[in-house]
Amino acid sequence: MKQVPAISLAYEAAKFDTMKRRPCNAQIDKLVNDNGFTDFHVLWSNRYDASFSWFLHLFCDYGAENGLWPKYLFDLLKRWDSKAINDLLDSFGHGLMNIENN
Incomplete structure (x- = not known):
């Protein structure tokens, strides 16, 4: 300003x-x-x-x-924080690992 x-x-x-x-x-x-x-x-x-x-x-x-398409990113945080989802995949089909939830 x-x-x-x-x-x-x-x-x-x-x-x-x-x-x-x-x-x-x-x-x-x-x-x-x-x-x-x-x-x-x-x-x-x-x-x-x-x-x-x-x-x-x-x-x-x-x-x-790196396998993160923009349309994929909009809903990613909800799935990333979910305790029920352990096999989260990126746009290329590679696994993403959330160490805090495991």
Whole structure:
């Protein structure tokens, strides 16, 4: 959150005549200009893109190479914690072992 004030002030021009200017009109003057909205949109879209790329890399690349397909991971924790299931298999058919349940 430290970036938001710095980004919103990045496009603001310097005001050397602050004491000579009239007060702002609350009905006409905008608190946030179009550049602020643009920066906010870019910030959140970059954050979403980074999270989505992390998810794809971690679960689709690394997990798929090791037998954990994304559709298999959604229900895995419930089966992993179950005391009744001792022969849990991954997507390739290899056995997964939970030492705590044995």
